[in-house]
Amino acid sequence: MFGICNLSIVPLRLTPSDTSEMVNQIVFGEHFTVLEKDKKWSKIKLAFDGYEGYIDNKQYQEILEKDYHALCDSKKHYAGELIDFITDNINNLTTIPLGAQLPFFSEHKLRIHEHHYTYEGQVYNEQLPKSAVIEKAFLFLNVPYLWGGKSPFGIDCSGFTQTVYKLCGYHLLRDAKEQATQGEVLSFIEESEPGDLAFFDNDEGIITHVGIIMKDYNIIHAHGKVRIDKLDHSGIYNIDTNQHTHKLRVIKRFI
Structure with a gap:
């Protein structure tokens, strides 16, 4: 099973509990493998750096295996504004922070599973000089x-x-x-x-x-x-x- 963060910033916890230590955060657009899943919590492994922890099941979107691998293989696009927002097809706003990943980004459009969004801010997608x-x-x-x-x-x-x-x-x-x-x-x-x-x-x-x-x-x-x-x-x-x-x-x- 595979997933992606569809909220601005989500805590990744050491154990499956709301009171457990936050060992990392997942920002919008980061994708991962779901290693285990129960009624409330999923143990995940981030694609970017292999970091593992527990995330609330209500705070991510499941995605298809083909989308997971496509995201792993595709060129990465990151939000370049300190704080900005994306809009969906009915103009709902989702706040995203600097460094959020923009999945399947092209011409100001991005996609998470079947949900499409628009982002008008600055984007980083190249290796920059030191x-x-x-x-x-x-x-x-x-x-x-x-x-x-x-x-x-x-x-x-x-x-x-x-x-x-x-x-x-x-x-x-x-x-x-x-x-x-x-x-x-x-x-x-x-x-x-x-x-x-x-x-x-x-x-x-x-x-x-x-x-x-x-x-x-x-x-x-x-x-x-x-x-x-x-x-x-x-x-x-x-x-x-x-x-x-x-x-x-x-x-x-x-x-």
Whole structure:
């Protein structure tokens, strides 16, 4: 069985319960495999990054297997407005956030199963130059931190980097420790360029944080909110508290 998110932003939970931890979010147009389904909950696996979790059965639309595979194989189109809406054939509005996927998009039209919509906003559908990474990152500046979030209304550190790279046409996995398995290792901070990613670990050596390197040893990352701090050989230096908050583990290049 296969499904697609037909609402703006839907929580993906660790266990099948409304009170369970939200480990991720699904934004409009993201498609997935339904691994298990009971009366209220479905366990799903996202096509984009393989992330698994539980979603309320009322918050997605089942789709045909052929549509699922067509979406996997087709060119991706993403909404480029911070917040916008789509309209159906009788002018009902559905709000969609920056980074929402536009399934079967052509000439301002998109489709989910048998439902057709119109979208008039900006669309990203190409690989952009590395300089665009910082430009897209600025769109999220001051967005509040939200564990599991990946929208302009709340985002976590790896949701931020994944979404920014997605808008630029590049594929990152969901969690910081997974993203750290991708890309090319840089030996020194001096080798880094704007758009490279810096990863940070905890006292147990587990990578728990990621941010996007800017010029002049600055970094933009989600910590309380999406903010800009200084980056040095030790890690992130918070410009408000004048102390280090994250210990640098590795710098990696993806573009």
